[in-house]
Amino acid sequence: AQKITQTQPGMFVQEKEAVTLDCTYDTSDPSYGLFWYKQPSSGEMIFLIYQGSYDQQNATEGRYSLNFQKARKSANLVISASQLGDSAMYFCAMREKSTGGFKTIFGAGTRLFVKA
Amino acid sequence: ETGVTQTPRHLVMGMTNKKSLKCEQHLGHNAMYWYKQSAKKPLELMFVYNFKEQTENNSVPSRFSPECPNSSHLFLHLHTLQPEDSALYLCASSQELLDPSYEQYFGPGTRLTVT
Numbered sequence: 608a609q610k611i612t613q614t615q616p617g618m619f620v621q622e623k624e625a626v627t628l629d630c631t632y633d634t635s636d637p638s639y640g641l642f643w644y645k646q647p648s649s650g651e652m653i654f655l656i657y658q659g660s661y662d663q664q665n666a667t668e669g670r671y672s673l674n675f676q677k678a679r680k681s682a683n684l685v686i687s688a689s690q691l692g693d694s695a696m697y698f699c700a701m702r703e704k705s706t707g708g709f710k711t712i713f714g715a716g717t718r719l720f721v722k723a
Numbered sequence: 724e725t726g727v728t729q730t731p732r733h734l735v736m737g738m739t740n741k742k743s744l745k746c747e748q749h750l751g752h753n754a755m756y757w758y759k760q761s762a763k764k765p766l767e768l769m770f771v772y773n774f775k776e777q778t779e780n781n782s783v784p785s786r787f788s789p790e791c792p793n794s795s796h797l798f799l800h801l802h803t804l805q806p807e808d809s810a811l812y813l814c815a816s817s818q819e820l821l822d823p824s825y826e827q828y829f830g831p832g833t834r835l836t837v838t
């Protein structure tokens with residue numbers, strides 16, 4: 608079974624509008640972390656935002672917010688006021704317990720295209 | 724130098740060659756990782772090191788051989804690779820392994836082409 612599911616291979620958004628990128632996860636561990644990373648065409652993965660499994664409030668970092676719905680096991684990324692530079696691949700990831708510590712598992716990614 | 728650096732950025736090698744990928748992190752982290760990113764596939768974890776000790780080998784073929792001489796440096800030695808090994812190889816580091824909240828910092832990757 609997929610541990611991290613990103614159902615949107617590609618998304619289009621108009622510049623200055625908000626967009627939501629979906630992510631669902633599967634774990635039986637009570638302690639885990641959820642992350643979103645951005646990968647521009649240059650290849651480098653850039654950390655955007657983190658949500659802990661025990662956090663009561665949704666995480667926010669500038670224009671990025673994470674819509675955390677624990678009971679539904681979803682961790683959607685919301686990007687407000689999209690900019691042309693937001694065009695990139697976006698990966699949802701979960702850090703869960705493994706032998707030797709916590710291991711990070713990545714989803715397949717969503718490619719976001721921002722239109723002028 | 725800051726962050727995580729990787730060399731070379733691009734590498735073309737024949738199936739009988741031996742080459743090495745290098746990763747260096749300047750963040751004072753204790754955990755380092757190798758990932759493989761192929762087209763249209765999720766990022767695949769290959770190896771994990773924590774305080775220079777290997778803690779994970781994700782069923783990686785023996786033609787890939789990692790080395791971690793200290794917490795700042797990580798190598799991936801390559802020999803007798805196959806064309807399907809062509810991919811982007813990403814190195815990452817994090818503070819440590821025992822906390823779920825630590826994000827990973829990635830290098831720019833090495834684009835490997837096996838001919």
